[in-house]
Amino acid sequence: MTRIDVKSMTTEELVNRFVLIAFDQDAAIRHDDNATYNRLFEQMETIKDELRSRPGDQRHALVRLFEHPNIQVRLKSAIATLALVPDAARHVLQGIADSRGYPQAGDAGMTLNALDRGIFEPT
Amino acid sequence: MSRSYADDPVNSRQRADERSAPDEIAHSHTERLLRDARNATLFHHRMRMLDIEAQHRLRQYHSHFDRNQPRVPAGHSDGGQWTSAGGGQSGSEPQTLSDATPDNDWKPGAQYANRRGRGSGPIRNGEQWSEPEPGQLIRLDFAKARANDAIARVQEIDPSWQPQRSVSNSIEAQISEYEVIAEQARARLRELELPPIIPKSKPSSSKERNDIAREVAGWLLRNRGNIIERAKWLDESEAAIDAYLDPPKTLEELQRAAAEGGKKGYQIHHIVEQKSAEDDKFPRSMIDAPDNLVRIPTYKHWEINGWYGRQNEAFGKQSPREYLRNKDWNERLRVGLDALREHGVLKR
Numbered sequence: 001m002t003r004i005d006v007k008s009m010t011t012e013e014l015v016n017r018f019v020l021i022a023f024d025q026d027a028a029i030r031h032d033d034n035a036t037y038n039r040l041f042e043q044m045e046t047i048k049d050e051l052r053s054r055p056g057d058q059r060h061a062l063v064r065l066f067e068h069p070n071i072q073v074r075l076k077s078a079i080a081t082l083a084l085v086p087d088a089a090r091h092v093l094q095g096i097a098d099s100r101g102y103p104q105a106g107d108a109g110m111t112l113n114a115l116d117r118g119i120f121e122p123t
Numbered sequence: 124m125s126r127s128y129a130d131d132p133v134n135s136r137q138r139a140d141e142r143s144a145p146d147e148i149a150h151s152h153t154e155r156l157l158r159d160a161r162n163a164t165l166f167h168h169r170m171r172m173l174d175i176e177a178q179h180r181l182r183q184y185h186s187h188f189d190r191n192q193p194r195v196p197a198g199h200s201d202g203g204q205w206t207s208a209g210g211g212q213s214g215s216e217p218q219t220l221s222d223a224t225p226d227n228d229w230k231p232g233a234q235y236a237n238r239r240g241r242g243s244g245p246i247r248n249g250e251q252w253s254e255p256e257p258g259q260l261i262r263l264d265f266a267k268a269r270a271n272d273a274i275a276r277v278q279e280i281d282p283s284w285q286p287q288r289s290v291s292n293s294i295e296a297q298i299s300e301y302e303v304i305a306e307q308a309r310a311r312l313r314e315l316e317l318p319p320i321i322p323k324s325k326p327s328s329s330k331e332r333n334d335i336a337r338e339v340a341g342w343l344l345r346n347r348g349n350i351i352e353r354a355k356w357l358d359e360s361e362a363a364i365d366a367y368l369d370p371p372k373t374l375e376e377l378q379r380a381a382a383e384g385g386k387k388g389y390q391i392h393h394i395v396e397q398k399s400a401e402d403d404k405f406p407r408s409m410i411d412a413p414d415n416l417v418r419i420p421t422y423k424h425w426e427i428n429g430w431y432g433r434q435n436e437a438f439g440k441q442s443p444r445e446y447l448r449n450k451d452w453n454e455r456l457r458v459g460l461d462a463l464r465e466h467g468v469l470k471r
Contacts, residue, residue, distance in 0.1 A: 009295075010293070012290060012291065012296060012300075013293070013296045015289070016289065016296070016299040016300055016302070017299060019303050019306065020299065020302060020303060020306065023306045023310075029429065029433070030334065030337075030338075031330075032425065032429050034429060034433050037433050037434075038433065038434045041433070045440065068287075068307070068310070069307060069313070070307075070310035070313075073310075079437075099345075100345050100467065101341075101345060102341060102344075102426055102466060102467065103430060103466070105465075106427070106462070106465045106466035106467070107435075108465075109464070109466075110430070110435075110437060110443075110461060110465045111437045113465060114437035114438065115437070119437065119438070120436065120437040
């Protein structure tokens with residue numbers, strides 16, 4: 001894999017990269033390819049870390065993905081912004097959990113569950 | 124028995140009109156027939172395009188497509204070479220996604236001949252001029268053509284749809300923006316919730332057949348009361364598809380079903396995962412105890428197993444399976460029951 005030079009990317013490019021990774025995650029989930037998914041998970045973490053490190057915490061730029069047509073993009077953008085806009089992000093997660101769009105609906109429900117139980121404290 | 128038009132009391136007013144203005148009615152019928160024919164044609168066209176989309180997605184997946192390993196398309200002087208930066212195209216991807224004419228002037232291969240290619244000098248991005256890297260312009264052309272094509276296909280069905288756009292100030296940003304736009308369009312097609320395409324001929328691999336059957340099951344679950352055209356080969360998955368549509372059940376119902384034994388379309392599922400419990404030295408007598416066993420739809424069993432193995436922000440960025448390592452039985456049981464609940468198997 002070519003290492004992504006996230007430092008040289010603009011926030012806009014990072015957001016686009018975030019979306020593309022989510023698309024690939026969606027495909028990996030649908031094909032039960034957890035090895036690929038987990039590799040993509042780490043890539044997305046790199047993007048999120050870079051956005052967070054930028055002045056003003058640029059993860060805010062992910063909020064506009066809350067209405068993205070792809071369910072995995074909505075799921076991941078909501079999780080990534082739980083610490084910044086908790087109510088809005090939870091609302092997105094609840095919508096996914098109620099949508100019967102499995103397996104992401106299950107993932108969203110388990111995330112809300114972990115939040116409620118205090119296992120997950122977003123930072 | 125077919126019902127005649129004249130027998131229908133609901134249409135009595137229309138019949139009166141028919142008597143008073145036969146030409147108008149005849150014209151109206153003709154209009155309706157023409158509209159139906161147009162709708163049928165449009166529907167057929169949509170189905171065909173979705174089939175192409177499905178094939179594209181399968182090819183993309185099976186080609187082990189990796190956006191971080193861009194390649195210059197075949198047929199070009201740089202064909203097949205890896206390019207320097209991320210955000211590219213796989214050489215195995217088709218150049219067009221449908222046979223619909225895209226709303227741009229792109230023709231396969233044509234622009235490549237017109238491009239100056241490697242060392243072609245600076246190009247302008249907004250207010251900035253930048254020097255393209257080898258292969259970058261070709262990737263940009265490809266990304267733009269795919270985005271325009273995808274937009275056109277969505278707008279045939281949803282004319283008002285527009286993708287979200289962003290400002291790009293580099294060639295790489297433009298490429299990634301076009302890719303994002305194309306994926307937005309594909310996502311919109313899925314969002315329109317048209318039924319999945321079922322190939323008439325039986326796919327050769329069981330994995331492919333299962334993927335399609337699960338897509339059908341998911342669509343039917345989200346679109347209760349709707350029907351879907353089926354193919355004979357899908358009969359082998361009928362029990363599993365039907366089972367997937369089960370409403371959530373109580374724990375007692377699920378446990379009782381497990382005690383009755385296996386059933387086509389269902390799996391005996393361990394609430395506390397058996398492999399990790401065994402690795403952590405829990406006795407088989409606990410793992411296989413009747414209260415740890417439930418009979419659930421096979422596809423749900425696969426979904427939950429898949430979820431356990433994927434890294435997850437809510438579990439310290441580990442997979443739930445890793446998170447549960449060295450945890451006590453109660454915590455495993457809690458997660459196992461929550462997973463059943465959140466995946467729509469266990470009643471709340």
